[in-house]
Amino acid sequence: MDTKTIKVSWSKRLIGQVVTIEGWVETIRAQKTMQFLVVRDSTGKVQVAHQRVTDVELATIIDGLTPESTIQVTGIVTSNAQVKLGGIEIVPTSIVVTSLAVKPLPIFSDTNQDQRLDWRYLDLRRPEIRLIFEIQTTIEMAMREYWTSQGFIEIHSPKLMAQASESGGELFHVDYFEGHAYLAQSPQFYKQMGMAAGFDRVFEIGPVFRANPSSTPRHDTEFTSVDMEISWITSHQDVMAFEEAWIQHFVKAIEKSHGAIINDLYKTKVEIPTLPFPQITMAEAEAIVTRAGHTLAEKGDLDPEGERIVSRFIKETYGHDFVFVTDYPAKVRAFYHMRYPDRPDITKSFDLLYRGVEITTGAQREHRYDVLHKQVLEKGLTPELLQSYLDFFKYGCPPHGGLGFGLTRFLKQLLGLSSVREATYVFRGPTRLTP
Numbered sequence: 361m362d363t364k365t366i367k368v369s370w371s372k373r374l375i376g377q378v379v380t381i382e383g384w385v386e387t388i389r390a391q392k393t394m395q396f397l398v399v400r401d402s403t404g405k406v407q408v409a410h411q412r413v414t415d416v417e418l419a420t421i422i423d424g425l426t427p428e429s430t431i432q433v434t435g436i437v438t439s440n441a442q443v444k445l446g447g448i449e450i451v452p453t454s455i456v457v458t459s460l461a462v463k464p465l466p467i468f469s470d471t472n473q474d475q476r477l478d479w480r481y482l483d484l485r486r487p488e489i490r491l492i493f494e495i496q497t498t499i500e501m502a503m504r505e506y507w508t509s510q511g512f513i514e515i516h517s518p519k520l521m522a523q524a525s526e527s528g529g530e531l532f533h534v535d536y537f538e539g540h541a542y543l544a545q546s547p548q549f550y551k552q553m554g555m556a557a558g559f560d561r562v563f564e565i566g567p568v569f570r571a572n573p574s575s576t577p578r579h580d581t582e583f584t585s586v587d588m589e590i591s592w593i594t595s596h597q598d599v600m601a602f603e604e605a606w607i608q609h610f611v612k613a614i615e616k617s618h619g620a621i622i623n624d625l626y627k628t629k630v631e632i633p634t635l636p637f638p639q640i641t642m643a644e645a646e647a648i649v650t651r652a653g654h655t656l657a658e659k660g661d662l663d664p665e666g667e668r669i670v671s672r673f674i675k676e677t678y679g680h681d682f683v684f685v686t687d688y689p690a691k692v693r694a695f696y697h698m699r700y701p702d703r704p705d706i707t708k709s710f711d712l713l714y715r716g717v718e719i720t721t722g723a724q725r726e727h728r729y730d731v732l733h734k735q736v737l738e739k740g741l742t743p744e745l746l747q748s749y750l751d752f753f754k755y756g757c758p759p760h761g762g763l764g765f766g767l768t769r770f771l772k773q774l775l776g777l778s779s780v781r782e783a784t785y786v787f788r789g790p791t792r793l794t795p
Contacts, residue, residue, distance in 0.1 A: 363434055369403035371437050372446050380434045381406065381450065382458070384485065385425050395422045398445070399433060402490070407449040408433055409440075421455050428461040428482070473781060480786055480795055488625045492771060492783055495618050499767070500565060502613035503586065506606050512561040512588070517550035519543060519567065523745050530570045532581075543569035546764055548696070549749045551589035552725060555760040556752040563588040565767075573790050577779035578664070578717060578769055582788040589725075589762030596698075596708040596724040599761040600684055603712065603720065604637045607682070614774070626775045631681055637712075638674050639684040648673050660689035668716040686710045695739040696732065697723040698761075708761075715773040722763025729753040 365380040383401035397408040412419040425431070435452035443449050467479045469486060476483040483489055504514070520541045524531055532543040547564050554562040568585040590599060614622075615630040622630055640648070642660060649656060649666045652673075657663040662670065662685065674683040688709045690699055697707040709723035726732045732753055736743050743750060771783035781787045786795065 367403040368399065368401045368406045371406055371450065372448055374437045375439050375448060376437065378434065378436055378453070379450070380432060382432045383430065385427055385429045385431055385461075388422070388425055388427065390423060395419060397422065397425070397433075399431065399450075400485075400487075405445050407443050407445050408435065408452055408455075409438075409449045410452050415453075418452060418455060421457065424460075425457065426461045426463045427465060428485070429457060430459040430461075432456040432458055473779070477781060477787055477792065478795070484785075489782070491618065491621060491625060492775065492777075493785065495614055495622070495774070496767065496771060496783075498613050498617050499610050499770075502610035503563075503565070503606065506609045507561075507563045507588070510561065510602075512563050513554070513559050515547070515550065515554055515559075515562045515564050516566065517544070517547035517564060519569070521549075522748070530572050532569050532571050545570050546585060547587050548694075548764075549752075551587055551762055552696070552749075552757075552760070553752050555589055555591045555725075555727070556755075556757045560591045560758075561589070575790060576664075577781075578772070580768070580780055580784060580787060580789055583780070583784065584767050586765040586767050587762065588765075589760055591758040591760045593724060593759055593761050596686070596710055596722065596761050599722050599724070599763055600639075600686075600710055600712075601636070603722070603763060603765075604633070604635055604682070608633055608635060622775065628774075628776055630774070633680065633682050637682045637684055638678045638680050639686055640670070640674075641687040642685055642689070643687070645670050645685050658692065661692040662711070662713075662718070664717075667713050667718055671713050671716040674713075681715050683713050684710050685713060693723065695735045695741060696725050698726045699735075712763075714770060717769055717773050719766045719769045719773070720763050722761065724759070724761035727753055727757045727759055 363378045363380045365382065368381055368383060371379060381399060383399045386398040386400045386405060389396040393412055395410045395412060398405050399408055410418060410422060433450060433452050434454045435450040438449055438451050439447060440449050441447050467476050467482055521544050522541060524542060524545065530545060534541050534543060546568050547566065551562055564587045565584060567582055569582050572579055572581060590602060593599060611630065611632050615632055619630045622628060645662060649669050652669045654665055654669055656666050671683060674680055687706050690705050690707050693707045693709050697709045700706050700708060707723060711718045712720035726735060733743060733750060736746060768780040768783040772780050777783055
């Protein structure tokens with residue numbers, strides 16, 4: 361008899377037909393007269409029910425199965441209202457064991473996070489973990505869709521650099537032939553090179569590396585950064601307006617494709633943000649934090665508790681999950697952030713907080729060579745070491761600005777995860793280089 365190999369999710373539509381499914385054995389229930397399996401593939405789960413006396417050889421195969429073995433099941437799709445998995449089951453006519461899993465399994469769903477990361481490929485099999493990366497795929501597709509509709513060009517910047525693009529304290533040094541190089545902390549310099557090249561609008565989704573010894577739930581040493589840069593702006597407000605529309609676009613895509621299952625597996629509703637997002641200055645944020653009785657670790661910048669306090673205030677006041685915090689002091693921002701002409705101690709910069717965590721840092725950049733050179737000196741940096749970057753601004757460069765967006769931080773906050781470790785395919789931290 362001809363059969364067709366199908367995904368589990370299709371089986372509901374094929375009641376009465378003979379089909380073949382391939383997947384992992386999730387559970388095994390062996391009774392005196394009946395044997396039950398739950399088989400899982402990337403689309404869902406289905407019950408397989410076999411009466412022992414109908415086929416002794418098949419019963420022996422089922423008795424020899426172990427959890428997480430991979431099998432190929434051929435059988436008839438049967439309606440059974442008592443079955444919780446969609447009201448159907450498959451009555452098998454044959455089972456082929458394609459890979460027998462060793463017993464016992466090294467981890468379970470309630471195993472601690474560190475152990476689960478040791479066996480990440482097994483942990484990724486869980487539907488709620490797989491969903492994270494299905495959402496990530498939807499987000500990146502929607503991001504690119506929006507960018508390309510707005511005239512952006514995708515770039516792939518080098519990850520080996522001769523000098524730091526951010527602070528020098530978070531650099532990974534690597535041998536480079538007879539010399540040395542650094543792993544890129546961000547594509548910042550090369551995004552700006554695109555502006556000097558006349559590309560007008562660029563974006564990149566790619567890895568960045570930061571030698572940060574922190575083991576907090578929001579930090580990692582290698583992560584995926586989402587970056588964009590836009591020319592011919594009048595202020596950082598133009599960048600912020602673009603970002604909020606871009607975010608609204610991809611959150612709509614998340615809600616449309618995954619809203620129901622996110623609610624089912626994570627018990628959280630995907631909220632499509634309204635525009636415009638609330639905005640407060642850093643000075644206003646400090647006042648909110650002070651009134652709440654918290655003292656910031658560094659004046660002029662929000663620490664994690666400060667971010668949570670500000671986000672709670674915005675949620676209570678405006679009912680919004682997002683808030684832009686603008687106008688950070690120059691002392692806490694990078695040398696390439698533009699400053700207000702009448703307030704040279706304040707930058708035209710912003711952070712975006714989402715549900716209590718900073719997910720974006722952005723600014724209008726300083727594009728004037730002489731001013732940029734002066735700001736390099738003010739930060740105590742050596743212009744000669746940055747000369748290849750400074751050269752971008754010698755021969756005409758438009759006013760521009762941009763941002764970096766933390767994809768894993770966004771996913772963490774969207775789903776209420778405990779750490780970015782859960783939202784990273786394979787996590788890298790100060791004490792983790794495997795698997």
